[in-house]
Amino acid sequence: MMKTMKKWIALPAAVSLMLLSACGSNGEGTGNAEKSASAPSTQSPPASEAAKPELKALMRLGPNFEKDPIAAMLEEKTGYKVNYEALPVDKPEDKLNLLIASSEPYDIVSTGGDSSSKAIYADYAKKGALVDLTPLIEKYGKNIKAALSAETLEMAKVDGKIYAIPTRSIESVGTSLMIRKDWLDKLGLQVPTTLDELTAVLQAFKEKDPGGNGAKNIPMAIKGDVPMVDNIVGAFGMVNDWNDVDGKLIPRAMNPSFKDYLSYMSDLYKKGLLDQEFAINKDATVKEKFTNGKAGVIVLHWADIPQIDDALKKNFPDAAYVYIPALAGKDGQTGLAQSSGFDRITFVPKSSKHPEDAIKWIDAKLDPDTFKNMAIGLEGTHHTFKDGNYYPILPIFNDERGSASNYLTGIDEKNYPIYWQARVRKDERLYKGWEALNKQQKPEAFKKNPLGLAPYLPDYSKEDAQLGQMVNDYAVKVIVGAEQLAGFDAFTDKYKKAGGQTSYDEINAWYATVHK
Known part of the structure; x- marks a missing residue:
């Protein structure tokens, strides 16, 4: 997990001015300038490609996305090719502030979910730097609305509007x-x-x-x-x-x-x-x-x-x-x-070239079969199912689904806590420790964070x-x-x-x- 992004709260004055200016630029940033300078194509793209443009995503953490089987699977299932990047581990907030302020045309951005990160998210929303997702979710978010509880979406609101897709934390003792x-x-x-x-x-x-x-x-x-x-x-x-x-x-x-x-x-x-x-x-x-x-x-x-x-x-x-x-x-x-609350939040910057497609992609990832495939792979290949529990098949589970958490942009809140346990069962010692804290305690011992x-x-x-x-x-x-x-x-x-x-x-x- 990424360290809390406390420094986001105090944006430098210059960055704040750039941010306000960028919000009114309709996404005309460096990426657009580069695109304008490129030679026009002499051949029209196929209809399928025109309908589903390549998206640009900035994730909290990440593997070598180009070689990761999950990225390839998601491209096949959703029809969207995504150019993934990851925030740096060292001072991620500095880079993000500059990218948002300079209107870099990211379509999807995932950040932390703690109180400091939520404060930054709200600040961006209030400054007009984010796309209001409320109508897009209503129009294109069938799977989003089915996977995320009304409570989750309500807690993501700023001034009555949804500007982000939250990923709920799995409620467990760590x-x-x-x-x-x-x-x-x-x-x-x-x-x-x-x-x-x-x-x-x-x-x-x-x-x-x-x-x-x-x-x-x-x-x-x-x-x-x-x-x-x-x-x-x-x-x-x-x-x-x-x-x-x-x-x-x-x-x-x-x-x-x-x-x-x-x-x-x-x-x-x-x-x-x-x-x-x-x-x-x-x-x-x-x-x-x-x-x-x-x-x-x-x-x-x-x-x-x-x-x-x-x-x-x-x-x-x-x-x-x-x-x-x-x-x-x-x-x-x-x-x-x-633990309770949000593990991360995912928003669409105003500089996005494809806000509707960003929500369509997130919604397609939350298709029940696609999400399960992303989380724990295919039964018989990556996992087995017995007595209501999922068990990883090693080493292919680690090799091909080990980085699944890096792709989360909202979860199937009903099923993911069950799927997720397959990840704990990768090592018997892990599962015994998790079980001791989460299944062998008296129910009254568990205390959720009331501010989560x-x-x-x-x-x-x-x-x-x-x-x-x-x-x-x-x-x-x-x-x-x-x-x-x-x-x-x-x-x-x-x-x-x-x-x-x-x-x-x-x-x-x-x-x-x-x-x-």
């Missing part, structure tokens, strides 16, 4: 606490199920040193840029950045439970149960400490399990690990963050990134003892004045309309 099961077995301990049991296990890991590390023993390691630890925050009723408390959405910084969480984590740090170097830990550092046998507990996404398993088993062939289930706090609170499908909220979108950083910085300082909890109220006041109160008011004005 991360939790991973623990060395062989360490537990060595000490005769069970996998912890409550916060108190976790504390006791960490204390045993420190005192009895099942890994044989001596002074280098680390009961639990976390990253410095993520001091809000998945699963543990759930035991304090703060699974997401904003959580429902008595019918209101409250950010962590304004939640009294945040103080209790910081007290708990600070206590772990003081007792040596939390990595003393956590403030400077990077993701790779944490994983290395786990696979080198120094750390007993880390936060891990299930997608990283094969990498971790290979490295750990190389050093410790008999090592075993399991996910800790959703921990219960002192009041019985529990929760694992379940929120509409564009300008104040929240503008302030979210810097407020989130403020919370993380404060949390780290309190945990390591650089700040005292006696100043918690002062921090909350500072947070409110920095935009937290404005965001709170805006979010809850919306939430009151959907939460009855």
Whole structure:
């Protein structure tokens, strides 16, 4: 996935002026100039080619599109040849701003789906840089309307109009606490199920040193840029950045439970149960400490399990690990963050030469058979179907459908979460990890992000990134003892004045309309 495109919010003045100018240029950009300079064709193209022009698409990420079997399949099934490009991984927002501002004639553009990206999308729409897709979807979007829920399309609206095709995220739990099961077995301990049991296990890991590390023993390691630890925050009723408390959405910084969480984590740090170097830990550092046998507990996404398993088993062939289930706090609170909202959004710039064909192409991709073929290929060739489940046929599934997610411009919301599981079954270790988090938990443990499908909220979108950083910085300082909890109220006041109160008011004005 692409990193959040936070910088889009502050377009340079020159780029903004170029953007406004470009919106009135009817797409006369560099691409058109080049076309005008080319010699006219002496032969009329076949009717089929004239009816379906070549489209130009800018995707979030991508493989070598020219050699990818999925691109060839989509061309055959939709009848459209598409010239794909991908945004760069480094500073993608800079390139996109320039491309939009200079009226580059892209017909399809896919970006991220987080709050910052939605803010940029709304900004483009309000500046007149995007095509209103509402009438085009009505006229050409039979499959779009069948595949995407009314809720999804509603959340894509800006000023009552649809300017993008959203791709819904698959609602699933991605991360939790991973623990060395062989360490537990060595000490005769069970996998912890409550916060108190976790504390006791960490204390045993420190005192009895099942890994044989001596002074280098680390009961639990976390990253410095993520001091809000998945699963543990759930035991304090703060699974997401904003959580429902008595019918209101409250950010962590304004939640009294945040103080209790910081007290708990600070206590772990003081007792040596939390990595003393956590403030400077990077993701790779944490994983290395786990696979080198120094750390007993880390936060891990299930997608990283094969990498971790290979490295750990190389050093410790008999090592075993399991996910800790959703921990219960002192009041019985529990929760694992379940992703919700948009994975990406796809829009049609005003500079597009073929807006109608762009929507026709997206609609053709969402034909049920074509979409399934794109997602998991053909039965008997790329996958098998048994007992209601899809299983990949390897290695051809990886070779010919491994990059399917790069082509998503909206999904079959009913079936894709089922198709998608074939991708998890590519490796038994992956599936076991995903299953532990998503099928072996109590249903009440799953907590969706309540803002995942929120509409564009300008104040929240503008302030979210810097407020989130403020919370993380404060949390780290309190945990390591650089700040005292006696100043918690002062921090909350500072947070409110920095935009937290404005965001709170805006979010809850919306939430009151959907939460009855």
